[in-house]
Amino acid sequence: MDKTFLQYDVIIVGGGAAGLVAAVCCAKKLFGNIRVAVVEKEFKLGKKLLATGNGKCNMTNHAMSAEYYNLSSRDFISKILSKYSTDKIEAFWKSIGLITKRDAQGRVYPYSGQASSVLETLLLNLNTFGVDVFCETEITEIRRFNKQYRLFSKKRNFAAEKVVLASGGMVQPNLGSGGASYKFAEDLNLKCTKLFPSLAPVICSDSDLKIAKGVRTAADVSLKADGKTVKTEIGELQINEKNVSGICVFQLSRMVNEYFSLGTVCGRKCAKIVISADFMPEFSFEEIQRLLEEKRRRFPNSLSSDLFTGIINGKLGSYLLKKLGIDSCRELCKLTDDNIYSLTSRLKSTEFIPSAPSGINTAQVTAGGIEISEIDKNMESIKNKNLYIVGEALDVDGVCGGYNLHWAFASGITAGNHAANLYMKRGGKNDKSK
Numbered sequence: 336m337d338k339t340f341l342q343y344d345v346i347i348v349g350g351g352a353a354g355l356v357a358a359v360c361c362a363k364k365l366f367g368n369i370r371v372a373v374v375e376k377e378f379k380l381g382k383k384l385l386a387t388g389n390g391k392c393n394m395t396n397h398a399m400s401a402e403y404y405n406l407s408s409r410d411f412i413s414k415i416l417s418k419y420s421t422d423k424i425e426a427f428w429k430s431i432g433l434i435t436k437r438d439a440q441g442r443v444y445p446y447s448g449q450a451s452s453v454l455e456t457l458l459l460n461l462n463t464f465g466v467d468v469f470c471e472t473e474i475t476e477i478r479r480f481n482k483q484y485r486l487f488s489k490k491r492n493f494a495a496e497k498v499v500l501a502s503g504g505m506v507q508p509n510l511g512s513g514g515a516s517y518k519f520a521e522d523l524n525l526k527c528t529k530l531f532p533s534l535a536p537v538i539c540s541d542s543d544l545k546i547a548k549g550v551r552t553a554a555d556v557s558l559k560a561d562g563k564t565v566k567t568e569i570g571e572l573q574i575n576e577k578n579v580s581g582i583c584v585f586q587l588s589r590m591v592n593e594y595f596s597l598g599t600v601c602g603r604k605c606a607k608i609v610i611s612a613d614f615m616p617e618f619s620f621e622e623i624q625r626l627l628e629e630k631r632r633r634f635p636n637s638l639s640s641d642l643f644t645g646i647i648n649g650k651l652g653s654y655l656l657k658k659l660g661i662d663s664c665r666e667l668c669k670l671t672d673d674n675i676y677s678l679t680s681r682l683k684s685t686e687f688i689p690s691a692p693s694g695i696n697t698a699q700v701t702a703g704g705i706e707i708s709e710i711d712k713n714m715e716s717i718k719n720k721n722l723y724i725v726g727e728a729l730d731v732d733g734v735c736g737g738y739n740l741h742w743a744f745a746s747g748i749t750a751g752n753h754a755a756n757l758y759m760k761r762g763g764k765n766d767k768s769k
């Protein structure tokens with residue numbers, strides 16, 4: 336190993352969404368007058384970016400507000416959003432060469448519809464503004480030494496006056512983020528909150544789920560804590576052999592995993608949680624009951640499994656019958672009023688009981704991280720001058736819909752610009768990019 340330290344002004348640890356944006360902002364501002372490097376442990380930059388939004392990259396959202404982020408980060412997020420609104424983030428992307436488009440729900444994507452355009456635009460800028468890139472270089476330790484930071488890896492060591500910590504969270508380690516941020520936090524005396532996965536399928540130990548495996552159906556899906564509805568999401572519920580999934584479930588999964596991790600839901604102690612699905616939200620209980628009674632009257636010799644024909648997915652119907660112990664081969668005329676009542680109840684509220692925390696390989700974002708109180712408005716560490724922390728490494732997580740990338744971009748721009756501004760002030764160097 337080369338024991339000498341490669342010298343840079345600014346080193347960005349982690350070539351993901353936040354780190355790449357920080358690098359571009361920093362290098363662009365002081366084009367040619369600043370030495371910037373991105374150090375990335377994977378064989379290429381932006382692996383996770385390419386996987387976002389099913390390969391389309393949902394970059395931000397026009398329904399933007401701090402309420403879409405975790406409670407503990409909201410005050411800070413409000414300030415960041417007042418500087419970096421959705422329009423500002425879109426304008427930033429335009430300024431570096433990427434145009435965007437908005438869908439009917441306000442979600443913003445690259446105009447090309449390809450996440451690869453986002454990464455390629457960043458790479459184009461890194462190249463143009465002379466940022467050095469070191470891939471397959473995993474930083475294992477960051478130490479402060481006099482007025483510099485020293486960064487160690489198996490391959491080579493680096494030294495820089497400023498470091499941007501952009502090494503992400505702990506979910507989807509296959510895409511790079513393996514929890515290194517929290518080790519660095521420990522080395523640098525930064526406090527972390529408890530970590531758990533969010534935006535993930537919810538595991539349920541119900542052996543009957545296999546009957547409904549593959550069902551995708553519109554539903555109102557609620558999280559109930561100790562019997563009280565905490566949050567309801569409307570969307571497509573997917574039933575799999577060992578879990579329930581779909582964006583509506585993802586949005587509730589943070590609370591499920593908070594429960595398993597801390598025994599609380601939205602900060603309140605809680606003994607029991609359930610996910611409850613209303614499969615026919617447009618219909619009242621009485622309307623559904625009448626529909627089922629009508630079916631029984633008109634098709635008395637058909638099987639119970641035919642009760643749901645023309646109403647809901649047949650596999651879902653079989654699941655509901657099984658849950659109530661009703662033989663699907665029983666003739667419809669033999670279904671009692673009580674059976675009809677219970678089936679109606681199940682259609683309005685079927686409970687899925689979460690049985691384990693979601694796996695880190697299935698989640699999209701890490702809840703928890705380096706405490707927000709550790710940084711100032713420029714994303715600079717209060718305890719460690721010239722160290723910036725951005726993106727998912729911090730205790731910030733949003734719901735599905737482009738909120739996590741908005742945060743990654745906004746925090747990256749903030750840190751990158753601030754790091755460069757300090758050099759401009761000090762050296763009076765020109766911004767040649769203007």
Ligand SMILES: Cc1cc2nc3c(=O)[nH]c(=O)nc-3n(C[C@H](O)[C@H](O)[C@H](O)COP(=O)(O)OP(=O)(O)OC[C@H]3O[C@@H](n4cnc5c(N)ncnc54)[C@H](O)[C@@H]3O)c2cc1C
Nearest residue numbers: 349351352353376387388393474503511726727737739740
């Ligand atoms: C499948 C999937 C789909 C998603 N879709 C969306 C979406 O459409 N919209 C949205 O808003 N959010 C989405 N997200 C969430 C979003 O991608 C993340 O919140 C965001 O990428 C976080 O950015 P980051 O730069 O902080 O971390 P990351 O993107 O995780 O980047 C961290 C980088 O640091 C590198 N690294 C880690 N440790 C080291 C080390 N020791 N040394 C050097 N490098 C290191 C990693 O390899 C990685 O490249 C999705 C997430 C997943 C997993």
